Amino acid sequence: VSAKAxxxxxxxxxxxxxxxxxxxxxxxxxxxxxxxxxxxxLVRLAWHASGTYDKExxxxxxxxxxxxxxxxxxxxANAGLxxxxxxxxxxxxxxxxxxxxxxxxxxxVVAIQEMQGPAIPWRPGRQDRDVSACTPDGRLPDASxxxxxxxxxxxxxxxxxxxxxxxxGAHSLGRAHTDRxxxxxxxxxxxTVFTNEFFRLLVDEKWGWKKWNGPAQYTDNTTKxxxxxxxxxxxxKDKEFKKHVERYAxxxxxxxxxxxxxxxxxxxxxxxxxxxxxxxxxSSE
Ligand code: HEM
Numbered sequence: 091v092s093a094k095a096x097x098x099x100x101x102x103x104x105x106x107x108x109x110x111x112x113x114x115x116x117x118x119x120x121x122x123x124x125x126x127x128x129x130x131x132l133v134r135l136a137w138h139a140s141g142t143y144d145k146e147x148x149x150x151x152x153x154x155x156x157x158x159x160x161x162x163x164x165x166x167a168n169a170g171l172x173x174x175x176x177x178x179x180x181x182x183x184x185x186x187x188x189x190x191x192x193x194x195x196x197x198x199v200v201a202i203q204e205m206q207g208p209a210i211p212w213r214p215g216r217q218d219r220d221v222s223a224c225t226p227d228g229r230l231p232d233a234s235x236x237x238x239x240x241x242x243x244x245x246x247x248x249x250x251x252x253x254x255x256x257x258x259g260a261h262s263l264g265r266a267h268t269d270r271x272x273x274x275x276x277x278x279x280x281x282t283v284f285t286n287e288f289f290r291l292l293v294d295e296k297w298g299w300k301k302w303n304g305p306a307q308y309t310d311n312t313t314k315x316x317x318x319x320x321x322x323x324x325x326x327k328d329k330e331f332k333k334h335v336e337r338y339a340x341x342x343x344x345x346x347x348x349x350x351x352x353x354x355x356x357x358x359x360x361x362x363x364x365x366x367x368x369x370x371x372x373s374s375e
Contacts, residue, residue, distance in 0.1 A: 099187055103369045106196065106214060109185050110371045113178070113200040118374075120177065127282040128177050129201040130264025135174035136198025136357060137260065138167060139191065142225040143359035145248045150229060151360025154219035155190035167230040170270035191216025195357040202353065203373045205263060207284030208346040211354055211368035216361050233273065233319040234305060237328040240321055247359055253352040255325055255334035259345055260353075262288040266317060272305045275317035286346075289339035291316065292326050 117129055124130070139157055142150030156162050157171065178197055182190065192214045199210040231243045244254040262285050266273035278287040296311035297318050308318040325331045338345035354368070 101187060101214070105185075106188075106212075106369055107371055109181065109188060109193070109196060110200050111374070112181050112184060113197050114204050114374045116177065116181065117200070117204055123173070124265065125276070125281045127205070128174065129205045129282055131170065131174040132177070132197045132201040133260055133263055135171050135178075136195050136201075137257075138171060138230055139194050140356045140359055141231075141243075141247060142229040143247045144225075144229065145246060145359075148360055149223075150225040152191045152195050152357055153216045153361045154223045155194060155216070156219060156221070156224045158190060158218075159221040159224055161227070162224040165227045165230070167232075170267060188214075189216050189218045191218060191361075198353075198357060199371065202284055203371065205282055205284045208350040209370050209373075210350055210357075211370050212357065213363060213365055213368045215363040215365065231321060233271065233321050235321060235324075237324040237331060240324060240331075247356070249352065249355070251330050252334050252348065253355070255331050256338070256345065256348040256352045257356065258322065258325060259286065259288050259338060259349055260284075261319075261322060262286065266307075266319070268304065273307050273317065273319060274302075274304060275307075275309075275315065277316060277318065277322070279316075286338050286342040288322075289335050289345065292318070292322065292335055293339045297323060 117127060120128060136152070139155060140152040144150050157168060158175070162168065163172070174197070178193055182188065182193055195216065196212060199212045202208065202210050229243070232239060240254055241251075244257070249257070261277045264281050265276040268274050278285070278291055280287065291310065295316075297308040298311055300307050300309040300317070306320060308320075308323055310316040325335050338348075
């Protein structure tokens with residue numbers, strides 16, 4: 091710890107690496123959850139904390155961590171993210187100097203790296219805000235919609251087509267839960283390993299409507315155990331999106347690099363940084 095004898099504590103890279111290590115340790119320790127990891131739900135927490143950003147008004151984004159409060163915590167899109175927030179509470183207790191916004195986004199970085207994804211350069215600077223900074227409902231994407239909706243939502247955050255497709259590749263991780271979104275199942279066979287499988291399956295597999303009473307979703311013809319959301323299929327129905335799906339399906343290295351760039355940008359939307367320098371954290375062995 092690099093605190094000077096007199097001044098206030100100013101955390102340095104090693105202090106954030108210690109937070110990283112603690113989150114990574116807890117990911118291993120608390121493996122009795124879903125497919126064996128809190129990693130996917132941490133990635134989703136970092137995304138939903140950040141994806142409320144509106145470039146016109148400069149409101150939303152990970153600065154503020156306003157999902158701690160109702161009404162934002164109760165927005166339909168955020169159902170189930172309490173598991174992720176609660177998972178991180180002991181980390182906040184151990185490192186009380188870190189803001190929730192920095193903690194949640196750093197946890198998204200840890201989760202990607204520990205699930206064998208690309209390095210995600212990260213910098214601190216988020217400050218917690220109060221309930222008055224909560225964003226209105228409806229800023230996050232609705233999975234029942236099409237490409238027009240995807241472009242409207244991600245365009246509002248300032249992303250282009252290529253970045254939108256890259257970001258959606260995070261659906262290589264985790265699963266949908268009937269008691270959260272209403273949808274059900276994982277996107278691929280390795281939901282706790284970050285890969286380009288989401289794109290490969292979109293290209294190689296045949297997808298048909300799942301026959302069930304739940305919301306309209308797709309299932310794979312071969313095993314009928316995997317799923318795609320209507321917005322996922324929109325990525326191959328739209329010609330411009332599909333170009334990128336095919337690039338990522340073919341070349342995992344290109345996907346990893348372009349995902350990392352877009353995820354860095356996502357986690358930084360609307361944050362008033364005072365430092366240019368980003369940290370690249372060491373992953374666990
Ligand atoms: C899960 C929708 C983009 C990361 C989900 C779920 C839905 C959804 C409905 C299931 C939630 C549940 O029932 O637990 C969408 C839509 C998107 C989108 C409509 C855009 C059109 C993204 C992006 C990321 C992301 C950009 C991250 C960069 C995840 C992860 C999960 C997930 C990791 C799994 C969570 C878990 O296992 O608990 N998404 N998503 N999604 N999403 Fe997305």
